[in-house]
Amino acid sequence: MPAAPEIFVFSMACAILVIDLFLSDSRRVVSYALAQLTLIGAAVLTLNGFATTGSSAFEGMFIADPLADTLKLAIYGLAFFAFVYSRGYLRDRGMYRGEYFVLGLFGVVGMMVMVSAGHFLTLYLGLELLSLSLYAMVAFQRDSAQATEAAMKYFVLGAIASGMLLYGLSMLYGATGSLEIAAVRQAIAGLSSDDIILIFGLVFVIGGLAFKLGAAPFHMWVPDVYHGAPTAVTLYISSAPKVAAFALVMRLLIGGLEELSASWQPMLMIMAVLSMGIGNVLAIAQDNIKRMLAYSSISHMGFFLLGILSATPNGYGSAMFYVLVYAVMSLGAFGMVVLLSRAGFEAEKLEDFRGLNQRHPWLAFLMLLLMFSMAGVPPTAGFYAKLLVIQSIVRVDLVWLAVVAVLFAVIGAYYYLRVVKFMYFDDVRETAIVPDGARDMRVFLSVNALALLAVLPWVGTIVDLCSRAIQAIS
């Protein structure tokens, strides 16, 4: 049955919403367990019906292909980890309510719909379902002025971006006479590539996409939202939705508008260079780790765009590998911030990491892995991700861009090193944190961070997996 996992997750989310009403605070764990079981169930359903070739359902609205199923599995996994990490944090702050998990699950449904979208309408539907869930999650801490402000900014800017995307899509509809992505692709093949309406629409679509990705110059919301949102929400926003944003780019830009690559390539090039530059340089100036990681995410989106702008299947595969690795790293890094926070204390200053190695050498080591992986230092997974995207642009003779990218990577290494410096080289201060995180969270966090190292012998397998997933679409 097509869309069985989507239907399952959606029904379960509705059911949990109702069940949660009848639970006392002490039995809230039931909602949590149900949410996790939902994700596991969805994974089983997806694995069961794993598509080996591309097929569509609901008159082309919905696509089932290896790309969609692979990305969905990644989304379940990331959401699962995000839920594990956030539980203790929410409980300490009186936010341990079923709505968090329900909104999270609705977000997952939105992402699943985006990933499988074959039609502009389903694409938009999925995107808005995700965005609305995220707006609400950011505002989850009602009495925090900072969170409310972040939610407001996110909502207003997000709405503008959605409007831009929608406007662009309507232009494309005007030029091609269809909302179905496959049909749009065919129609564009028959049009001249400098059709003014088409290009006009394309510019708006790219603007909307860049906003959703958080790429410069549409990045303004990222630091404020990452910083203002409760950390448990930030870690959700910064992981799985990036994978969904990749799917958005694949479906829309590659699936639908690949013929226009000569037009969008230079736009993405500018965005990539700006993102890597702005992200890496501004991250240096931050003393708040959430803001720093937000700028780092902007720079990572720049690297990710390198893979896309090469406009080759090799590049798309590389970008997919990159975004998956990034989501895992980001999840781990924010997970660490969550773990080090405790009731009434947010470990969000870089200073809070001082002397971590003296008290918790194991946690410091995990964070070291995460930071070096983000910096792209071998043998961690972050290196292979950078290697792949850079080779994909050298392949299309953009050697200068590769040089620019690696130089920005060096600038970026500085602020990751600074975190390591705080943890390893500085002494503990009075206010230093004493994490008392739950055991389950530590285990999962260890798995999360060690995966970046343990993946070493299987990098080839994962790269093959990515390129097989991409094959179906291009």
Place this chain on the structure above:
Amino acid sequence: MMLADYLLSLAIWLPIAGGVAVLATGGDDRAHVARPLALAISILTFFATLPLYTGFNPHTATMQFVEDAPWIEALAIRYHLGIDGISLLLILLTSFSTVLVIVSAWIVIQKKVAQYLAAFLIMEGLMIGVFSALDAILFYVFWEAMLVPMFIIIGLWGGANRIYAAIKFFLYTFIGSVLMLVAFIYLYYQSNSFEILTFHALKLGLTEQVLIFLAFLAAFAVKVPMWPVHTWLPDAHVEAPTGGSVILAAIMLKMGAYGFLRFSLPITPDGSHELAWLMIALSLVAVVYIGLVALVQEDMKKLIAYSSIAHMGFVTLGFFIFNAQGIEGGLIQMISHGFVSGALFLCVGVLYDRMHSRLIKDYGGVANRMPVFASFLMLFAMANAGLPGTSGFVGEFLVILGSFQANGWYAFAAATTLIFGAAYTLWMYKRVIFGTVANEHVATLNDIDAREAVFLTALAIAVLVMGLWPQPFLDTMHTSVEHLLKQAMTSKL
């Protein structure tokens, strides 16, 4: 499946796995477990590298002890290892030095012992990996991964200015390496392979060669280090703990030089010839100018660090005059400098552990209190100055001989090192060791103990054997050097 087929993998992964095991021993209350364990692993690794020498066939330039398995097939990246006469000696130097470093840390390091020892063991594996990798990406992974433990070593156990030094060290080397990575990827798209040996045979245009040469230069020049990108080295050395300095000087610097031999000369022979003037000029600046800089240092470690840069200038000079004496002299100089600079840093460590000062002016008349130590230091100082009969002489002599064939003026400038080298080393020796007892701290010094005697004796034997009987070293590398020279002299255009 024979163990002999996997000797290189064993030499790489045994210390890495051992390092993890040492790390797992936990906090400083278990240091009495961590120390013997680390020593046992380093000795085992040393014995694991010995069959590489005994089983090595010096009459062929093909790679030996080859291991080859697919790794990332989408990009044709392979787990491909193998050694020739050039890398063999460096691997032996690595496994030998690591044992000494671990012995030297026995008492000195009391803070986070397990982490310290583990970092050195892991680094040993990675360094052996660098010298035996035959796949460019595999090489790069080992090359870069090494920065992580070294960064931690400098920053965690270093002196007052350690954090600045650690970050400078990391960023300098990182920026050089990423350009090399781009060059690798470019070569991959020219040859559809990341095999270093395929790169050797690849035809390239002159502009390409020059650009690739410059990218390699960025990576290797920083590591060597060559003037003017050498400024990280004195900082890193001064702030690193003794063991860190030894590994830096004895092995890490050699990686840059090794890179020239493995990558620059054979892959871009025409680029190398085109830019040989630059390399020779930079090398001579290092020899002459840095020699003068060493003369005015007040800190013993800084002095030895600058002396290292000057000696490495000799090595790169030898490589870029393109004759067998030059390259062989450069290689001998590399090995010898590994022993001598390692020994000098250990000697400074011996003094530092007693006095907690590295400043020359705090010493004087040490010979009165530490006669045995003074004799050891005498030998190493003489070797550093290039006295005949010590290992320092052989390399310098060969390089000067080689540069005479290229141009008499090169030889003239290079030979000034015999004066400067003697001047800065012996002047330091005089001020520290001779004279009357300078102050009451010196008056309380005790001579070296058995543990210190062990590693100084081992190095003294190495220095003398290599100085008096260098033939086995030359025989091991000769065929490989001839092959390399042929590659470097064959135009690819």
